[in-house]
Amino acid sequence: MPSRDGPDLAVEVRDLVKRYPRGGGNAVDGLSFTVRPGEIFGLLGPNGAGKSTTVGILTTRIRATGGQALVGGVDVGRDPVAARAQLAVVPQHNNLDRALTPRQNLVYHAAYHGVRRTERERRAADLLDGFGLADRADRRIDVYSGGMAQRLMIARALMHEPAVLFLDEPTNALDPQTRLLIWRRVRQMARRGVCVVLTTHQMNEAAAVVDRVGIVDHGRLLTLDTPQNLVRGLAGESILDLTVTPAPSDTAEGLVAALRQVDGVRKAERLALPAGPAVRAGGGAFAGLAGSADGPAARRAVLAALAAGGGGPWAPGAAGGARAGAAGTGPGGGPGGGLPAQGGRARLRIRLHVAAAPATLLAPATAVLTGRSAELNDVHIGTPSLEDVFVELTGREPR
Numbered sequence: 001m002p003s004r005d006g007p008d009l010a011v012e013v014r015d016l017v018k019r020y021p022r023g024g025g026n027a028v029d030g031l032s033f034t035v036r037p038g039e040i041f042g043l044l045g046p047n048g049a050g051k052s053t054t055v056g057i058l059t060t061r062i063r064a065t066g067g068q069a070l071v072g073g074v075d076v077g078r079d080p081v082a083a084r085a086q087l088a089v090v091p092q093h094n095n096l097d098r099a100l101t102p103r104q105n106l107v108y109h110a111a112y113h114g115v116r117r118t119e120r121e122r123r124a125a126d127l128l129d130g131f132g133l134a135d136r137a138d139r140r141i142d143v144y145s146g147g148m149a150q151r152l153m154i155a156r157a158l159m160h161e162p163a164v165l166f167l168d169e170p171t172n173a174l175d176p177q178t179r180l181l182i183w184r185r186v187r188q189m190a191r192r193g194v195c196v197v198l199t200t201h202q203m204n205e206a207a208a209v210v211d212r213v214g215i216v217d218h219g220r221l222l223t224l225d226t227p228q229n230l231v232r233g234l235a236g237e238s239i240l241d242l243t244v245t246p247a248p249s250d251t252a253e254g255l256v257a258a259l260r261q262v263d264g265v266r267k268a269e270r271l272a273l274p275a276g277p278a279v280r281a282g283g284g285a286f287a288g289l290a291g292s293a294d295g296p297a298a299r300r301a302v303l304a305a306l307a308a309g310g311g312g313p314w315a316p317g318a319a320g321g322a323r324a325g326a327a328g329t330g331p332g333g334g335p336g337g338g339l340p341a342q343g344g345r346a347r348l349r350i351r352l353h354v355a356a357a358p359a360t361l362l363a364p365a366t367a368v369l370t371g372r373s374a375e376l377n378d379v380h381i382g383t384p385s386l387e388d389v390f391v392e393l394t395g396r397e398p399r
């Protein structure tokens, strides 16, 4: 593992630029960030943001047009061979050598990096054991499942004890048990001083494992901080999702604008309706990290808030009936859509980002709806997630 007297920074990226010969603009456009030894760093961004290009430069696969990138203190542009000794890459797709056994894949990789025979055999045995592969170490590799292959690729990457490990979508399409094992091992490596840089689109999984996150778009860094600070700073403290049916004479825009005026609402936006009947079943962007209004205490708070505010069209029975209606096959999906409700009126999902306790916003929000003759069909209280931060910064439209 990396020595304690190594460089202070495991990765340094300074004003990095990449322009492809046939590309439109700069794929990487003046990117700068640093990562410390022992840190788990998530590089996030929408499709085409420049993540793969950045990692390609750091791992010496792509030459930068400008700026500087150092890995383990080595300039990747000036000395790519020395840089490769400092790093390891685990790609998204299986690139194991199928002509070799799992153990041979590890041992040959270490031999390529100049590790002595007894040492490489010891490391292979340790890593096969650590990744739960010891009893299948000498079988044919083509009997390996996707999860086993992924574990073996990470084990192989560690054979030459790199200072920096690059993981590309490490848990894509893996079962929960394999994901947990991989994250446990990643944390263990970091504790031993390995710097881990991972790219992923699994926001909530990333939030649970990384120390810091850099979000990039159009080749530029939009923000860099701990997931906790990003969530706290950008998305407000809580989220209140309302599913409503506006009056026939009202418009979605009018309703959203009116809710935006409620005291304590930092932001109001219209969301796509989730597919299926379970509007409040913990889905949406805040699944996983969310608190929810589904618990008995939260439900009591909702009812109390509504009672205090003079009530409204919401009642548990009515909401249940309305949710059943939401299971229809209407055109809902994009923010411009909505599922048809009774009388042909479209149902809307409106998200309020609130700085206060969300239950205290229920009464005034309900009053606004009542004043506009809108029907409240469902309520969900949640906590914003890293995905909310991501969407806030990079938008909702697919690339």
Ligand SMILES: Nc1ncnc2c1ncn2[C@@H]1O[C@H](COP(=O)(O)OP(=O)(O)OP(=O)(O)O)[C@@H](O)[C@H]1O
Pocket: 020, 021, 022, 023, 024, 027, 045, 046, 047, 048, 049, 050, 051, 052, 053, 054
């Ligand atoms: N070989 C290439 N030639 C020209 N343009 C390229 C090339 N590779 C990538 N690009 C462009 O560079 C930009 C950044 O692409 P890159 O693959 O780095 O993004 P990404 O964030 O990794 O995306 P994804 O999440 O889809 O993998 C995109 O506009 C892409 O079309």
